[in-house]
């Protein structure tokens with residue numbers, strides 16, 4: 544039986560990349576050929592998934608900043624309190640913490656709804672300062688994200704699905720870390736790659752054997768063959 548190709552909600556870091564954090568070039572082949580919506584759902588600031596979608600030749604359907612920014616059908620929305628996250632980051636620095644991205648901070652330069660901190664930072668101090676500001680910290684394996692509770696990739700996926708007139712359960716989600724748990728909860732089917740953290744593995748319907756894009760490619764092949 545041939546079923547309709549499902550729409551995808553794909554994490555970027557750890558899922559479309561290799562173990563060195565580089566985009567796996569096979570992502571171009573697989574995603575350019577995908578015959579349904581591809582949503583890039585990432586913790587990265589908005590310009591990263593927008594430019595990746597652009598160069599993949601995809602419609603711009605993007606969830607950035609862990610759900611803080613959602614773009615679908617030419618409509619963009621923002622949720623999350625960047626000013627509060629900035630105040631927490633400033634307090635963290637005042638108490639001796641280091642954001643850790645160097646003098647030009649490309650990670651936060653275009654970030655509108657949260658702040659990301661290098662994982663070399665003092666995690667305990669960061670978590671305690673964030674809690675004082677009623678913010679939470681996500682550890683994606685690539686950065687600590689100081690963010691507004693309740694703003695998540697999963698809420699972003701619900702918003703995207705609504706804009707596109709689809710059921711969020713139509714989507715297949717693939718990811719690797721705690722910031723993908725909410726996507727896994729909202730999507731109809733969810734896959735964690737083998738390099739995923741414990742939270743993502745626990746939340747996923749299936750943990751695949753392959754790591755990084757090897758795992759993602761195996762899922763995409765199995766979906767295409769349904």
Ligand SMILES: O=C(O)COP(=O)(O)O
Nearest residue numbers: 555556585586587683685
């Ligand atoms: O920006 C990060 O920390 C991780 O990004 P990701 O959600 O695409 O894995």
Ligand SMILES: [Mg+2]
Nearest residue numbers: 554556557719
């Ligand atoms: Mg990831």
